[in-house]
Amino acid sequence: MAIRTLEQENRRLKWTMLAPALIFIGVMIVFPILYTVYLSLTDAFGAVNADSSFVGLLNFTDSLSDMRRFWPAVGRTVVFTLAAVALELTLGLALAMLLRRPFRGMRWVRTIMMVPLLATPVAVGVLWLLILDPTTGIANTLLGFVGIPPQPFLGSIAQSLPTLVLIDVWQWTPMMTLLLLAGLSTLPTEPDEAALVDGASPWQRFRHVTLPMLTTTIITALVLRSVDALKTFDLIYATKGPGGGSSHEAETLNIYAYGLTFDYQEYGLAAAVLVVFTVIIVLIVLALRRRSSKAS
Amino acid sequence: MTVLSPNPTPTSAPSAGVRGHHRRRRTLNGLRLAGIALVSAVFAAPLIWMVLAAFKTNVQIGNPADAVVFTPTTQNFRNVVSEGVFLPAMLNSAIVGIVSTVLSALIAVPAAWAIGRFAMQRAGNWVLIARIIPAVSLLVPWYYLFARLEMVGGYTVLVLSHMFVSVPLITWIMIGFFSGLPAELEEAGRVDGLSAFGAFRRISLPLAAPGTATACVLALVFSWNNFMFALILSDESTKTLPVALFNFMSYASVDWGGLMAASTLMSVPVILAAVFGQRYLVAGLTAGATKG
Numbered sequence: 001m002a003i004r005t006l007e008q009e010n011r012r013l014k015w016t017m018l019a020p021a022l023i024f025i026g027v028m029i030v031f032p033i034l035y036t037v038y039l040s041l042t043d044a045f046g047a048v049n050a051d052s053s054f055v056g057l058l059n060f061t062d063s064l065s066d067m068r069r070f071w072p073a074v075g076r077t078v079v080f081t082l083a084a085v086a087l088e089l090t091l092g093l094a095l096a097m098l099l100r101r102p103f104r105g106m107r108w109v110r111t112i113m114m115v116p117l118l119a120t121p122v123a124v125g126v127l128w129l130l131i132l133d134p135t136t137g138i139a140n141t142l143l144g145f146v147g148i149p150p151q152p153f154l155g156s157i158a159q160s161l162p163t164l165v166l167i168d169v170w171q172w173t174p175m176m177t178l179l180l181l182a183g184l185s186t187l188p189t190e191p192d193e194a195a196l197v198d199g200a201s202p203w204q205r206f207r208h209v210t211l212p213m214l215t216t217t218i219i220t221a222l223v224l225r226s227v228d229a230l231k232t233f234d235l236i237y238a239t240k241g242p243g244g245g246s247s248h249e250a251e252t253l254n255i256y257a258y259g260l261t262f263d264y265q266e267y268g269l270a271a272a273v274l275v276v277f278t279v280i281i282v283l284i285v286l287a288l289r290r291r292s293s294k295a296s
Numbered sequence: 297m298t299v300l301s302p303n304p305t306p307t308s309a310p311s312a313g314v315r316g317h318h319r320r321r322r323t324l325n326g327l328r329l330a331g332i333a334l335v336s337a338v339f340a341a342p343l344i345w346m347v348l349a350a351f352k353t354n355v356q357i358g359n360p361a362d363a364v365v366f367t368p369t370t371q372n373f374r375n376v377v378s379e380g381v382f383l384p385a386m387l388n389s390a391i392v393g394i395v396s397t398v399l400s401a402l403i404a405v406p407a408a409w410a411i412g413r414f415a416m417q418r419a420g421n422w423v424l425i426a427r428i429i430p431a432v433s434l435l436v437p438w439y440y441l442f443a444r445l446e447m448v449g450g451y452t453v454l455v456l457s458h459m460f461v462s463v464p465l466i467t468w469i470m471i472g473f474f475s476g477l478p479a480e481l482e483e484a485g486r487v488d489g490l491s492a493f494g495a496f497r498r499i500s501l502p503l504a505a506p507g508t509a510t511a512c513v514l515a516l517v518f519s520w521n522n523f524m525f526a527l528i529l530s531d532e533s534t535k536t537l538p539v540a541l542f543n544f545m546s547y548a549s550v551d552w553g554g555l556m557a558a559s560t561l562m563s564v565p566v567i568l569a570a571v572f573g574q575r576y577l578v579a580g581l582t583a584g585a586t587k588g
Contacts, residue, residue, distance in 0.1 A: 006486055013492040014410040018419055021407035021463060028460050029426055032437035039437065048443040098331055105332075107574060112336045114570040114577060115343060115563075120521040122538040123559035126545055127346045130552050136358035138345065174339060231430045234523040238542055254432055261436050262528055274433035285428050 033278070040271035052268065059272035069248065070273065073256040076161060076244075080252060081229040084168040088225055089218070091169065092176025097206065099177065100184050113174035121171075125238030128167050129154065154239055157249040164236060164250055168229065176221055183217025184210070223288045230281055233258065253277050343563070349556035357552045372557035382558055384533075385540035392451065392526075392536060393519040396458035397512050404466035405508060409496055411467070412474030413482075420471060426464040431524060434460065439528055449531030457525035462515035469514070473507035474500060510576040513569050520565060537562050 040059050044052035063070045099109065116124070132139050132153040140150040153163045187210065195205045233254045236244060243259050244251030251259075257277060260270035349357050351368035376382050411420045438457065439448065447453050481503070482495040490498060501508075523538040530539060541558050544551075570577065 006483075006492070009492045010414070013496070014414050014416070017406035017410040017496075018416070020403035021423065021467060022419065024403055024459065024463055025422060025426065028438075028456065029429070029434060032434045032441075033429070035437035035441070036433050039440065044440075048440050095335060098328060098335070103329065103332070109332060109336050111571055111574045112340050114574060115567055116339055118517050118521075118566045118570050118577075119343070120523075120538055120541075120559075120562055120566065122521075122523050122541050123346075123562050126541065126555050126559055127342055129545075130349060130357070130556065131342060131345060138360070138363065141360045141363075170339070170342065227428055231432075233432070234521075234538070237527075238523070238545075241546075254430060257430075257432050257436075258524075261432070261439070267436060267440060270436055271433075274430065274436060278429050278433050281428060281430065 036271045036274055036278075038271075039267055040275045042268050044267035044271075046265050048267075055268070059269045060276070063269060063273050063276065069251070069256060072248070073251050073253045076250065077230060077252040077254070080161060080165060080168075080232065081226055083162075083165045084172070084229045085222060085225050087165070087169045088173045088176045089222065091173045092180055092221070093218075095173065095177040096180035096184055097210075099181060110178075113177060116171045117175045119171070121234035122238040124167070124171055125235050129239055132163060157245070157247050160240060160245060160250045164232075164239070167235060167239075168232065171235075172225060172228075176225060179221040179224070180214065180217060183214050183221075187213050219288055219291055223285055226288070227281060227285060230254075230284075346556050346563070347560050349552060350560040352553055354551065354553050357556075372553040373561070375551075375554050376557045376561065379554075381540050381544065382537070382561070385535055385537045386561070388454075388530070388534055389520055389536040389538075392454045392458055393516045395451070396455045396519055397462055397515045399455065400459045400462035400466050400515055401508065401512055404463045404511075405470055405501070405504070406496075408467045408470030409474045409500060409504075412471040413477075413479065413500070415475070420467075423464050423467045426460060427468070431460070435524065435528060442529065448529055449534055451534055453529045454526060454534060454536070457529055458519045458522055460525075461518050461522065465515050465518060466508075466511040469511040470504065470507055473504045477503055506576060510573060513573050514577065517566055517569055520562075 041054055041056060042052040043055045043058075044050070099106070131137050134140065134150060134152045134155045137153075139153070143149075143151065151159060153159050191209050191213070192205055195209045200208070231254055232252065236250050236252060236255055237258070240250040240255075242255075242263055244255045248256075253273065254277070257270050257273045260266045260273060348364070348366075350372055351370070352362065352366055353369060353371070356362040356366050407419075407423070410416060411423075435457075438453075442448050442453050477500055482499050485495040485499045486492070521538065522536070523542070526534075526536040526539045527542070530536060535543075541555070541562065544558060545555055
């Protein structure tokens with residue numbers, strides 16, 4: 001009897017404890033999302049208190065048929081995300097294997113790796129603008145030592161996106177490494193030892209023993225990094241400015257939607273783009289999470 | 297990997313085989329440490345370059361001959377401080393960061409306790425939504441609504457927008473800590489006459505204090521770094537550090553020394569967080585992440 005009252009008391013308390021967070025999320029997230037969907041169906045434009053009227057799916061057909069800004073932005077978003085995440089996973093995995101066994105100075109290496117991922121993205125952008133400056137930057141000086149001619153980097157249309165990928169790799173590979181190290185530390189050691197006794201080479205042990213056991217961690221890390229890379233804003237805006245540069249050479253979906261809203265005040269159209277963008281992200285996460293639960 | 301396959305050397309010459317094995321092992325270990333040193337240098341070098349540039353004149357910054365050996369000057373720091381934009385912006389960042397983190401902790405820690413203690417997966421997923429959807433898609437309706445309410449430019453809107461990041465962050469880190477605590481501890485407290493809330497406050501909460509500290513430091517760092525929200529939702533008097541830095545770059549693009557001094561000042565709290573909270577920060581970042 002006493003147990004039952006404890007249970008009831010627990011049930012009441014857990015909802016009381018959850019309520020403020022759920023109310024916050026409802027007010028700050030769920031309501032705005034619904035409002036975005038509503039805005040996407042109107043021709044809201046200009047001043048925020050201007051009249052707007054219902055236009056149905058016009059904003060969606062407008063953006064989905066826009067070959068000049070919308071689809072190129074989708075393409076850049078996909079290229080940026082795939083390239084950055086693939087490089088970060090490969091390098092992160094190699095680094096995690098390198099750092100796997102304890103060594104003297106481990107703490108310092110981990111601290112050094114924490115700094116890029118905690119550093120302010122705008123400051124990181126400004127710093128790389130200095131390093132990669134086409135005429136005075138140290139990067140071109142260093143390339144000169146190995147006989148490579150000066151590169152324009154962020155100063156050119158062709159190299160902007162690849163350069164942003166490399167900066168993202170510098171900043172976020174440590175995150176991948178730390179996640180994979182955490183995953184590696186939870187793996188049992190017996191299968192690896194058994195393979196060692198069987199005479200497997202280091203590569204065979206990595207490929208056929210460690211990697212399969214690490215699949216769940218890898219997928220989790222991929223979801224996290226992909227979601228963040230898809231949404232990259234600060235770094236691109238800080239280095240390339242509004243519109244992703246004068247020819248929109250670094251304009252991803254996030255930058256495009258931001259510009260539509262706050263530079264052009266096309267609230268209706270921007271909302272439609274954001275609805276499409278959000279649906280894409282949610283679908284990717286759901287697909288990867290399903291893979292992840294299948295793998296585990 | 298330095299562990300080698302079993303040595304197949306025949307028993308007739310065991311000593312030579314063992315010695316070769318040890319030598320190879322030592323070489324591999326040396327290579328591994330060299331690799332680690334190289335990787336650390338790659339991650340640290342740009343930040344070291346930033347700090348060095350902060351102590352250089354603009355002429356020295358553009359001159360490869362002054363790359364490492366130069367006469368340092370504190371002029372950039374004095375310019376940044378006396379310029380009258382950075383100190384107020386730093387104060388704004390601190391106010392918004394501290395207030396949003398404290399308020400977030402007040403609502404996120406109890407929620408994490410409920411989710412972790414009672415394995416409420418679905419409530420947890422609702423909190424996770426905030427991690428997934430693009431912040432811009434919220435910024436549009438926020439701006440639209442807050443502008444109509446004439447609240448844009450005030451601290452309230454900035455604090456609320458930063459809480460959008462820190463509430464899910466703190467919740468997800470803390471779920472891991474609370475679900476790791478044995479329920480028996482609270483039950484024992486209940487038997488001794490504590491109320492349900494009393495058991496949370498006197499037993500679970502103190503045990504989760506290190507986790508809470510980690511989560512709050514991370515939330516502070518994320519708030520300190522946040523650029524997009526303040527870019528839109530702040531005004532001249534409430535703008536935060538990243539916005540001040542960005543504006544500074546837009547109309548002073550040649551003053552690299554000043555920009556690097558400002559970036560260095562801005563990074564000091566972050567680097568301190570990384571150095572002192574290193575052990576807990578790794579756990580914190582990964583706890584929120586691997587459970588996602």
